[in-house]
Amino acid sequence: MTGTTAFDLGPQARIVARLAAAVPDARLTDRTPCPAYTVGDLLGHLAGLAVAFRDAARKDLGPTTDTDPTSATPSLPARWREELPGVLGELAEAWEDPAAWTGMTRAGGVDLPGGIAGAVAVDELVLHGWDLARATGQEYAPDHAALRSSHAFLLAAAEEGDRGDGIFGPVVPVPDDAPLLDRTLALSGRDPGWTPPASP
Numbered sequence: 001m002t003g004t005t006a007f008d009l010g011p012q013a014r015i016v017a018r019l020a021a022a023v024p025d026a027r028l029t030d031r032t033p034c035p036a037y038t039v040g041d042l043l044g045h046l047a048g049l050a051v052a053f054r055d056a057a058r059k060d061l062g063p064t065t066d067t068d069p070t071s072a073t074p075s076l077p078a079r080w081r082e083e084l085p086g087v088l089g090e091l092a093e094a095w096e097d098p099a100a101w102t103g104m105t106r107a108g109g110v111d112l113p114g115g116i117a118g119a120v121a122v123d124e125l126v127l128h129g130w131d132l133a134r135a136t137g138q139e140y141a142p143d144h145a146a147l148r149s150s151h152a153f154l155l156a157a158a159e160e161g162d163r164g165d166g167i168f169g170p171v172v173p174v175p176d177d178a179p180l181l182d183r184t185l186a187l188s189g190r191d192p193g194w195t196p197p198a199s200p
Helices: 010-021 039-058 080-094 114-136 144-159 180-187
Strands: 104-107 110-113
Touching: 010 039, 010 080, 010 114, 010 144, 039 080, 039 104, 039 114, 104 114, 110 114, 114 144, 114 180, 144 180
Parallel strands: none
Antiparallel strands: 104 110
């Protein structure tokens, strides 16, 4: 996948930050659309990916960009309510630099073009924003530019048969005229109709 266009991650990063701020402590152990993650795990993953893709944009390669995100369950920082908005803001700011979208960089231990890394960062924010909103009963309206980018990224991956080494599940069938968000979720292997399991 080539030709990724640079754009502002700020609006989507702020949406995710607002969703996170509204999560009560009592819901941190709730399940999410990501089968292996609780809400707390998902917030920890968001914090980690924000740092990793911030550093990928800066070409500041090292431990934060070399670690496979699937190697361990994410750890939720003790001060995540203060730290997560900060690193999400730094992520968006780092991708404001046109140089972030050029040349090569690394994320998750994988070397990839800057433009693709930027597209992955956007996709992560869009998909996990929905995961967080759906798990915690919040309304979700992603930034439309970010949503279009995520859909194009996932569509190209599906057409090329590149499912990210198991990162995404099988494409979920949805109607051709389904909303763009639903079609994007389906391409990622998510069921747009997912709801939290009923409490015992």
